[in-house]
Amino acid sequence: MDIANRVKTLTPSSTLAITAKARELKNSGHDVIGLGAGEPDFNTPEYIIQAAKESMVQGMTKYTPTGGINELKQVIIDKLKKDNELDYKMSEIIVTSGAKHALYTLFQVLLNDDDEVIVPAPYWVSYPEQIKLAGGKPVIVDGLEDNNFKITPNQLESAITGKTKAIIINSPSNPTGMMYNETELRILGELCLKHNILIISDEIYEKLIYTEDKHVSIAQLSPELKANTVVINGVSKSHAMTGWRIGYAAGPEGIIKAMTNLASHSTSNPTSVAQYAALAAYEALEDPTIEMRKVFAERLDALYDLIVTIPGITCKKPQGAFYLFPNVSEAAKLNGFHSVDEWVSALLEEEKVAVVPGSGFGASDYMRLSYAISKEQLIEAANRIKRFVEKNRQ
Structure with missing residues (x-):
């Protein structure tokens, strides 16, 4: 067959x-x-493992709401406020089976056939493939080594067409480890607003920075940019929880609702025990x-x-x-x-x-x-x- x-x-x-x-x-x-x-x-830190064990003993092994348990959504909201100066409501958060699943679901609800997504290269291997699976077209823009592998405003403007739906910004980047600074993000963000292009901000490596440079989420730079951005993150890298498969998306309520509806027909919900482990990860005072x-x-x-x-x-x-x-x-x-x-x-x-x-x-x-x-x-x-x-x- x-x-x-x-x-x-x-x-x-x-x-x-x-x-x-x-x-x-x-x-x-x-x-x-x-x-x-x-x-x-x-x-994974021991206190997170223990929280998962306790949740199983207490019977937290059943279905949960598709978009994640409210307690976990709330600590994600708290984290975004504390770390990124971003305010979100419960209806603007979805917990997913890893940040990769958040991206996959987002592309599925966002893209129609032949919609274009600008993907700065070097890029994480799954971005173009997920876009193609959703019927979209990845438009690759080369970030040059001389510019620390980051794309310029001129490159972005040249890549935009009438079919451009979104752009991915991954900072710090996989595979280069490079970051966009606040000035660079502001300029790129203004271009996206001008052309009505959704920003997908993959921030999964935000906690792993080794210089004095500060991680900046493009969504925190203005109310307009926040309303035009979906932030992708999770506990995989920050808490050594890759196998637990807990990520999340934070963004406009309509997009999050569509993602939740789709997830209800694919995963039903993120793994219950892993959600309680992630809850402990974000609640803990330990870093x-x-x-x-x-x-x-x-x-x-x-x-x-x-x-x-x-x-x-x-x-x-x-x-x-x-x-x-x-x-x-x-x-x-x-x-x-x-x-x-x-x-x-x-x-x-x-x-x-x-x-x-x-x-x-x-x-x-x-x-x-x-x-x-x-x-x-x-x-x-x-x-x-x-x-x-x-x-x-x-």
């Missing part, structure tokens, strides 16, 4: 593919260092990101300092997230490869270092390295990459 046309054009996730290949080699007895992971290597930021910053410094010494590799130092995104096109040429994809594949085969090629992020000259593993492994990985480049010089 033939499959539906809507999934025939989908590109498999490059991050999941490289992780699967690395796991396969590791299971075969190879000493593989995986730099593909998009999740913190910390376990697990304090320790995470300290450790990630140390790893970033160690890995960055080694990577930039490798012949043929250049790299901008990121402000946040937990990825390096170095340009390795010259290294690939030095080693006689026609593409970075080929070079990355050979690196895994020869040196057992798994990295994600930049082609999956719309930037084929680059690779993404996650530093969500121990500093010792990162140092060893960098040494292996250097050895690979030097021994294969042509």
Whole structure:
């Protein structure tokens, strides 16, 4: 039986593919260092785990409202007020099965056939695929390395057509770790208001910043921008809860209602126990990101300092997230490869270092390295990459 046309054009996730290949080699007895992971290597804090256990004992294992339990919605509202100076009502919040599901549901309720969504590149791998699944067209705009991988107002204006429905802003970014500052966001936001373009602000990495730069949500810059923005976030990165699958969207009531209606026919509700775990995460006075930021910053410094010494590799130092995104096109040429994809594949085969090629992020000259593993492994990985480049010089 033939499959539906809507999934025939989908590109498999490059991050999941490289992780699967690395796991396969590791299971075969190879000493593989995986730099593909998009999740913190910390376990979920104990107080969150205990809250989940208690909720199960207390019988909180039934269906919940589709858009999430009110208690969790309220602490999300409190968080948005405290951290982002944003005021929302219950009807403007939906809790979803991860931030990825929030994005998927948003595109499904937002896009008609051939509606366009502007996607700055480098981009997270799922943005274009989710847009295509909703019948829309991703319009890729290249953020240049000279501008810290961020798009300019002129680039945005040039990409807008009569079919443009929305733009995605991911700050800090996956895969580059770069951030838009307040001035840049204001200018881009004004253009979106001028052309009536919805802003989708993916802020999942907002707590993982290693410089003095302050995370700014574009929605907090004016009442008009807030009314024209859907904020996407969740507990996956901030509380090391990737597997719990709890995210949320905050935005205009009509959009949130449509998302909730759609979710009622897809997931019914986010997992009940995971919602109570997320409730504990946001209610607690503890901030697990304090320790995470300290450790990630140390790893970033160690890995960055080694990577930039490798012949043929250049790299901008990121402000946040937990990825390096170095340009390795010259290294690939030095080693006689026609593409970075080929070079990355050979690196895994020869040196057992798994990295994600930049082609999956719309930037084929680059690779993404996650530093969500121990500093010792990162140092060893960098040494292996250097050895690979030097021994294969042509």
